[in-house]
Amino acid sequence: MPIGRTFNVVGAHCAGEVCDVVVGGVLDVPGKTMYEKMRHLWTKADGLRNLLMNEPRGSSAMCVNLVLPPTNPEANAGFVIMEHEEYPPMSGANTIATATVLLETGMVPMQEPITNLTLDAPAGLVKVTAECESGKCKFVEFQNVPAFVFGLDIEVSVSGFDQPIKVDVAWGGMIYTLVDASSVGLDINSANGRQLVDIGERIKKAVQEQTDFVHPENPGIRGVTVLEFTGSLKDEGSYKSALNTVVVSPSRLDRSPCGTSTCARLAVLHKRGLLRENEPLHHIGIVGTKFIGHVRGTTKVGEYDAVIPSVKGSAWITAFKQVILHPTDPFPEGFRIGDKWNV
Structure with missing residues (x-):
């Protein structure tokens, strides 16, 4: 009996x-660089992402990474990151x-106890240092682009708000808009999840309509695609912390x-003079997990002053599975229903 396409997948979570x-299941993707491979998948072979991430095989709260041969001889492996609405050039958790x-x-x-490796991401080479013990990666720290x-x-007009909302816009591997949650009357906690999402999507849409930022070294990376709500910065003595x-x-x-x-x-805090080089930032997420970030140095990207950031966190393998597409399956690219997918 024919099985059809099969993909070997390692289930994992990073900080939740x-x-x-x-x-396994994809030998390679056309393209001379990992960015070109990402663009090929996005524009000519997006069915793979839909198959893996849409229901009934996927869910609305997940990411998928495709391991590929590196295009740069300095790298140990290459990978392309898949999210539901885009292929990010870079992702820390992934x-x-x-x-x-x-x-x-x-x-x-x-x-x-230490393994050093280099990953070829669409945004560029990413240096990784893994702290290992008894076959487990206890911590992984990467130096980002x-x-x-x-x-x-930047003041933007947002539907539902009488006054403009101030936002920062920064590149950290994706183009972010950053918003102080308290400026829109919200606390960062799980109970406010729906409000955070609804207001965040409105602000992001407004920023997309009212700005047009372009990465100075890659004009294909254009416009804000993701929004971060920030909590207040706290001085904990030997480090800073924030939700x-x-x-x-x-x-x-x-x-x-x-x-x-x-x-x-990190780039915004350093620009504002609120975080020194090599001063730790304990960045805490919605489920209480933590990444530790540092500004390791400074440089220039085009006309912009830039920082060299590092981020440290942990991930766990949760499953080994084979994803199968049978030739008779009526949902070769899956589906989305409005109760979960906001369609």
Whole structure:
């Protein structure tokens, strides 16, 4: 009896966010760079993302990473990140999860107590340091692509608000708009999840309509695609701490503290003079998990002053599974229903 297409998937979560990793079933994708491979998937082979992430195989609260051969000889492996509405050039939680899977399954040899590896992401090369013990990646720290601020205190008009709302816009591997949650009358907690999502989507839409930021080194990366609500910054003595939550389309909250948003916030805090180089930021997400971020140095990206950010967190393997598409299956790209998917 024919089975059809099969994909070998390692289930994983990073700080609560589902970040599954496809390790078999796709030999390679056309493209000379990982960014070109990402664009090929997005524009010519998006059925794979829909199959893996839509119901009945997927869910509205998950990400998927596709491991591919690297395009850069400096990298140990390449990967493309899939979310429901886009292919992000970079994702911190997915980097941590992918590195954990590669090492704990032996696809990349693990060295205890420290393994150094390089991942080829669509945004560029990502340096990873994994703290390993007894076959487990206890912590994974990655040095991201440089992060920088497009603008601070940008006023945008948002439906439902009498006064303009001030936002910051920054690149941390994706183009973020950052909003102080208290400025729109919200606390960052699970009970306010629906309000955070609804207001966040409205603000993001307004920013998209009223601004047009373009990455100075890659014009294909254009416009805000994701929103971060920020909590107040607290001085804990030896480190700073803050709550945050990220609104991910379609209308959900990232379960992790979000790595790229942490990088964007590092850039904003450093720009405002609120965080020094090598001063830790404990960034806490909606379920109480934590990433630790640092500004490791400064550089330039085009005309923008930029920081070199690092983020540290942990991931866990949750499953080993085969995803199957039988030739007679009526849902080769799955489906979305409005009760969960905001369609």
